[in-house]
Amino acid sequence: MGGRHVLRARQLIEGTLTGLDGGDLVRAARTVVAELGSAERLVPLVTELASGRGDPSGCAPLSYRHVLGFDKLLLVGAGAHHRLRAHVWHPGTVRAGHEDIHNHRSPLASYVVRGRLGMELYETAGDGALTAARYRESLSADVNDWLLEPAGSARLRLTQTAEYAAGSGYALSPYALHRAWCAAPGTTVTLFLETGVGRRRYTDVFTGAAAGRAERAQAYAKEPLGVAEYLEELRRLAELVGEGGRLERARPA
Template sequence: MGGRHVHRARHLLEGTLDAALPEEQLVRAARAVVAELGSPERLFDLVRELATGVGAPSACALLSYRHVLGFDKLLLIDGGPGHMLRAHVWHPGTRSAGREDIHNHRSPLASYVVRGRLGMELYEPLRSTANPGESGVAASWFRESLSDVEGHWLLEPAGPARLRLTQTAEYGTGSGYGLPSYALHRAWCASAGTAVTLFLETGAGRRRYTDVFADATDATGSGGRAEAVVKRPMDVKDYLAELESLAELLSR
């Protein structure tokens, strides 16, 4: 059962996001939703309520984990195939500790910076991979899908690729962005302190896999990369403790 703030958030998600909309319209709607839910008072109330065990903590904990690239993914509301609302807690030094692979998503998304700053790069694929003199960066292309083992990613090699950087941006507190499912990007914490973003994936037509592009000099093959990105879900106790810590952070 949900409390008042969980109920209000679900009502906004379900009333605003029509999965039948074209992706561009769905992205705009999702941006409006995360901007509203990401306001300091509203997000604090939602997270504090969830931290008491309201909602579906067991189910949300199974889909929450500490990402190997330096940020925590905390599922707040699971709307099934329609939408998933998460808090991403980004820790300083993410970019220097290890840059996120360039990737896209299964669904359109929107992200709103609640605290700190987030850096992001956008890329586009180049048609030719054979000409080493062509501008762009060499990458190893993988298709990422869900394996039969619960909580694991399956990364299958799909060949070489070359990508061109098209945009670099920083997003400060109170700003955000939306991307269609096919957009290639990577992000990192660009602030000296912890950054928090409210992240929403939406749309019922989720793709079976995403595209992941790793630095060609770092790729070691599907087996090695699959081991590097194993998901370790939180247990309920840790999940609620992380929500409590997030609520405390948001109250400052």
């Protein structure tokens, strides 16, 4: 199990994030994911993983086609439940589009490796322009389903709209409400670092589709990848990030 680049990634994540919390953790996570997202670090890491090094039998069951519209591939697990993932956004697919507005279980950081990601930040506000149905999202005991339970309604206010090109990124506290989408005509790849500190039991999900209230109040099954499919996705990812790295280096100063 493992390999030189997998070990280096684990050491960087654990060595940097251990003992941190709050704003220090958020800032450190952003620094780590930007370093790991550089072509010099990410291309050999994904290439090594695609060859079968690392923990494919452990990572494949935690990798899947996410209901919010992207492929979620676990690359490295480290320390206190820190997880380094690749998110692959495919424009033009049935699932492509804007996510629901949501927050997360723990602090996170994301770095755009290829393409472009759009994002909006929101806050709850009594005079907010957007009326949304609110759900509490948790995981079933066997972590195979997303459980969405109605939690009333809310009014939301848009506070920021941003677009992140390759080479840029962001970090968020677990309570930050946001949604993201592929803002490029081609495939967008982001490196996503989910920290394991102060992990919440549930998240909040908001949707403006009032007619979907009854329909959404149910469990959504995850469909994890098999090991062979996971390795094939890693091989495709290696091609994408390798091409992205060559494009970045080819750009004039």
